[in-house]
Amino acid sequence: MLSFLKVFILLLVLPLVLSKPVVNNVLSYGAIGDGLKDDTSSLLKAWEATCKSSSSSATMYFPPNRMFLTHPLLLKGPCKADVVRVEINGTITAPSEPKNWKCGSDNCDTWLHFSHIDGLEISGSGTISGRGQKWWDIKRGKDKPAALRITNSKNIGLSGLRFKDNPKMHIVLNGVQTAYLSYLKIEAPSHSPNTDGIHIGDSTDVHIQHCNIGTGDDCISIGGGSKKLRINDIICGPGHGISVGSLGKHGDYDEVDDVEIVGAVFTGTTNGARIKTWQGGKGYARNIRFEHILCQNCDNPIIIDQFYCDHEKCEDHDSAVKVSNVKFVNVMGTSKRETAVKIECSKTVPCEDIVLDTIHLRSSQEKKKATSYSSNARGEVRGEVVPKIVLN
Numbered sequence: 001m002l003s004f005l006k007v008f009i010l011l012l013v014l015p016l017v018l019s020k021p022v023v024n025n026v027l028s029y030g031a032i033g034d035g036l037k038d039d040t041s042s043l044l045k046a047w048e049a050t051c052k053s054s055s056s057s058a059t060m061y062f063p064p065n066r067m068f069l070t071h072p073l074l075l076k077g078p079c080k081a082d083v084v085r086v087e088i089n090g091t092i093t094a095p096s097e098p099k100n101w102k103c104g105s106d107n108c109d110t111w112l113h114f115s116h117i118d119g120l121e122i123s124g125s126g127t128i129s130g131r132g133q134k135w136w137d138i139k140r141g142k143d144k145p146a147a148l149r150i151t152n153s154k155n156i157g158l159s160g161l162r163f164k165d166n167p168k169m170h171i172v173l174n175g176v177q178t179a180y181l182s183y184l185k186i187e188a189p190s191h192s193p194n195t196d197g198i199h200i201g202d203s204t205d206v207h208i209q210h211c212n213i214g215t216g217d218d219c220i221s222i223g224g225g226s227k228k229l230r231i232n233d234i235i236c237g238p239g240h241g242i243s244v245g246s247l248g249k250h251g252d253y254d255e256v257d258d259v260e261i262v263g264a265v266f267t268g269t270t271n272g273a274r275i276k277t278w279q280g281g282k283g284y285a286r287n288i289r290f291e292h293i294l295c296q297n298c299d300n301p302i303i304i305d306q307f308y309c310d311h312e313k314c315e316d317h318d319s320a321v322k323v324s325n326v327k328f329v330n331v332m333g334t335s336k337r338e339t340a341v342k343i344e345c346s347k348t349v350p351c352e353d354i355v356l357d358t359i360h361l362r363s364s365q366e367k368k369k370a371t372s373y374s375s376n377a378r379g380e381v382r383g384e385v386v387p388k389i390v391l392n
């Protein structure tokens with residue numbers, strides 16, 4: 001009877017013990033957090049412990065009021081817990097001199113790299129500050145690191161954090177399935193090159209909400225292989241707006257399908273809602289909806305550009321990434337350039353099912369009128385659309 005009771009109690013208590021949340025404070029693994037000492041190896045140890053923990057919820061914790069200096073880190077799964085948490089309430093920073101970064105040929109493209117994890121929740125009130133100023137001065141030739149990259153993973157949450165002055169893109173998702181990004185603040189000056197806020201590629205079912213992004217490149221860029229994206233309530237500026245593309249570079253085959261961007265305010269950005277593809281590319285960008293967009297003094301509030309080219313001379317090609325079923329609904333505000341709406345498609349692969357529904361864009365320049373331009377774009381105009389545009 002007694003042993004039966006013991007077994008009974010054990011059975012009752014065991015799951016509680018096993019699922020007791022584990023919090024691994026990085027300080028307990030030797031991290032100092034004074035902004036000077038290299039904490040890389042201590043952070044790796046804290047990650048290993050967290051990832052291997054058999055608790056159903058394990059947390060790697062960065063306490064506040066500390067600055068953890070780290071070189072490129074690969075935080076790799078698979079992990080044991082159902083959900084691994086990384087709670088960052090302090091600051092994570094990098095060497096400010098690019099030449100002091102300790103990385104090799106295979107890991108210099110990423111600073112904080114999470115890979116092969118199913119169930120990852122990154123949150124906190126802390127900052128990811130890559131001190132990228134010196135990187136921005138380097139022109140070409142050197143691979144610059146993305147700040148936070150998540151690859152080949154699923155069921156991801158990323159919220160609350162602030163990203164500041166990172167060397168290149170701030171957040172990159174590659175090969176991610178099901179991710180929720182919210183309440184992020186991303187900031188870098190308008191002159192910082194290629195500092196996209198969030199870049200998504202080869203990922204499905206990605207939700208981005210309530211983010212405030214101002215950088216020197218796209219606030220959000222959507223690359224090939226992106227499907228089922230839901231983007232809501234974004235404040236963007238400075239920056240290049242929210243872009244699908246560029247797609248089809250070097251003749252690549254790219255697919256982007258089922259993207260909804262609903263609720264975005266662009267202030268002083270070069271673009272608002274943009275789709276850009278290279279000549280000579282293949283594949284498609286389709287089923288894309290931009291809705292409830294406010295542009296305040298954007299250079300190009302609405303733009304589809306099938307002739308995208310980032311250097312001076314681009315050759316003409318017959319093939320192009322097909323652009324179809326793209327809706328711009330309820331787009332208001334002001335345009336800095338005269339051409340507020342530009343739908344420029346190729347003759348051989350025209351854009352199809354383009355819908356402009358309730359557009360009101362005027363020039364932000366005194367006494368100037370906003371105009372529109374379209375070529376090889378088929379579709380329809382609904383509601384009141386100003387400036388007037390003809391699709392055929």
Ligand SMILES: *[C@@H]1O[C@H](CO)[C@@H](O)[C@H](O)[C@H]1NC(C)=O
Binds near residue numbers: 089124125
């Ligand atoms: C981290 O900061 C958040 C927000 O300030 C707070 O809610 C949370 O409790 C902190 N985490 C820990 C483990 O103290």
